[in-house]
Amino acid sequence: MAGLVTVFGSGVMTNSVPETENNDVIFVIGSNTKENHPIVALRMLKAVKKGAKLIIADPRRIPLVKHAHLWLKQRHGTDVALINSILHVMIKEDLINKKFIEERTEGFTTAAAAVEGFTPEVGEKITGVPKEKIIEAARIYAAGKNAAIYYTMGITQHSHGTDNVYSLANLVLMAGNLGRESVGLNPLRGQNNVQGASDMACAPNVFPGYQKVSDDAARAKFEAEWKVKLQDKIGMNAIDMMYAAEAGKLKGLYIMGENPVMSDADQKHTLHALKSLEFLVVQDIFMTQTAELADVVLPAACFAEKDGTFTNTDRRVQRVRKAVNPPGNARDDSWIIMQLSHAMGYEMNYADMSEVFDEVGRLWQNVAGINYRRMEKGGIQWPCPTTDHPGTPYMFKDKFPIGKAKFSAVKFNPSLELPDDEYPFTLSTGRQLLQYHTGTMTRRVKAIDTAAHEAYVEINPADAGRMSIDNGAMVRVSSRRGSITLKAKVTNVPDVGVVFIPFHYSEAAANVLTNPVYDPICKIPELKVCAVKLEKIQEDKNHAA
Template identity: 50%
Template structure:
């Protein structure tokens, strides 16, 4: 996130798009509701009638896969009515004329044809956002998990730049991370093209830094994303995988193909806290300590680095993740000299300049937000106050044309299926289905609109089967106005009825994030 939680209290308008915040991020959802009750305006853009729609001043139910057209139309209205921040654009952003030219044809009426959103609703949303002194955008996987996910994010960034909504409290472009330490993992270089601190692997600076720190050179080219790894493994180009804290046998797109691919590997090792569906396919399972059984740090969605304090010992032979890695390194002939999580954090400070000013002593007193370049620096709650992290200090607009998803409803598959989370479960359910939440939601349900249920002569709780070009899955029907006619929703937590049997192994060409949110399907009773 560009901004911290405190910043929410200063927002005059909040735009939530592609985020079922009160279920997937309930604490932040409560903060947003609290701010709205204090007088802030709320724009909610989601194909489903999620809880936040109840509080919305502009309730936008766009067709899944049409986000770029929606945002372009909002920018069209903002420019037409002179609601943009001319001074901010002139002083801090490049590429304005290109953006202006592109959005010119995205009239609200044209966007209505693509999005299904009435033109007057688009105008209302644009005026609420463009007319606010401070407006903040929040999004999650409903924006990124599309084959056009990168363009979705670029469009939201352009909207924020157009209205000068960056660099101060109450504003920002704020992605809510899907897991508690996704931000920290990325900061540490758990991306195929970067080292710690987002240093690109194929640069002279990367080679110089790794030689100084570790006495070796980095790879000359980037590695593979998860999606690309699975594709390479399916072709036989990868023979072994080490999977840590992930359950692709349930969560990967086109799950049937993913399970087949994992089963055909020469060797599979899985490191996890439970014997997950993926671990059951492994040649070797390494038991891992879970969060209260180990020490270290976590970096959350606001870039806040926090200490984790050990509360109890792990069971049996389970180990801290870092201890497992150190032992593996020894067997490959490397002597990593770490005796504690604190030792590792001291190396993180050297490898990632954004963490350089942090240490355990400071973190004992409370969290710090990066960038924190030296030990006298207080941390950075709000990014981009004076300049952007780009040559010359200016941002640049990224105009994007709308393009249709990888598949769209047709005569054979006339419905859209979209997947997501529920309040009671997390990810593949490997933790939550073993605990109290598992008693509240035990099996797959499928949301279907009353009109579509009537056409199928389907009653509440009866079995509904959803079929895509990849596979079929069945669950109990929930007849609800939450989904529009022509759409169904499935949570993806249930290994015995995995919703991702339906999704396609196709992805955004830039981020290589799969398009989980759009699958063309047909429905049948029973």
């Protein structure tokens, strides 16, 4: 997201999901859309049915590949090289939108110079994608009148994730594919309210609405509304918090609805950090692996038990409505926060959640026009500055928030831990269709857990054959950080030399293995690439049982 903020001044999906069906070229990179954003994928299929060309760039044979016109199977972590090669072809074949570049961007020359060396041949050598396909992708994408790009964690969860995003931004800028309906660059949000949590500034550097804490005017506005003095110093991000906890600098941590033990890279480190704290409060609906470590656990209400709003991946603010009562003494998170606040001497008095939202609107222009009454008729996409504004399906129509969009000169950097003799496999992690995130919810849905009961590691049949690993056999997967034991799923989804583990399962947590190295700008961990080894486990007792 920080990447897009640098380029455009805003890091959101440029289009709305319904616009997808009018794309004539869809370029999906690093997104297993059919499994992780199933409903967005349906719009893509609708577009394909209407005649759109679907290009997939993904190292794995993801379900959407079946519907693709072109599948670029790049090696893990080589996205920059792939995109740079595509850009090289576009420039060389004069497939770029000069008018757009001239009027709405800056920095084209340096960006173009950076891809000079990325001939399709060089691209093929780094990415493994045949040069013909690179050229074809460039031509198809450039020929699209309504071309849009979709990506998710396959792009961002790398040590060079921001570079990946920059190179995709270069691509849309080069083609002039922005500022119109059904063209753009769309990071699909993984969780229900990632967009909202960002908007609401659960972030160390900004107030709600991306207003910098260091900005005096912004701070003054918030201080006036909240009637309290606020800090101007940027705080710690989640990663820094863990190191600070380990270092003893951070004493108290209040976690609401999060399970870092499962979701963060390098579980050992996370556990150690949390145990080093003086006081940990976890507020959740289940006794998560993180809650187990807490000094106090506060029982919260789930989505069906409370009122509020979520902001989905396409900036659509939508109502959450209470349908049932929470169990026992569980309470809304907001109630708990207000009680705590009161106990600490600060009054938060809201009759209901709509008043909270109205306060957000007073502080952030982009949602000023949204209120609960309007949302009775359905969600509204911000920016929506006034109550007679219909909302904004696509962004950057006339200008970018930063004026001219910035090209970036992007260099290719390999992932930080590549396979070697000792750890010969590349491990990639991610989600699968049935389970969700750390599994706290879905693993408590009987039907889902019946159908997707066990942790598994996907192994290519060639590797499995070479190592005599049968489908369903137990294997040990180890990295320099730890090892887990789980079932082998022999499938041609991953390529030879690559294994994939979904991270939903605590009994074989993928993040025991992952490499806690971070993108220097976004602080997103490199969950998509690390080096592991596989060992077959000889377990005769399985037969006995």
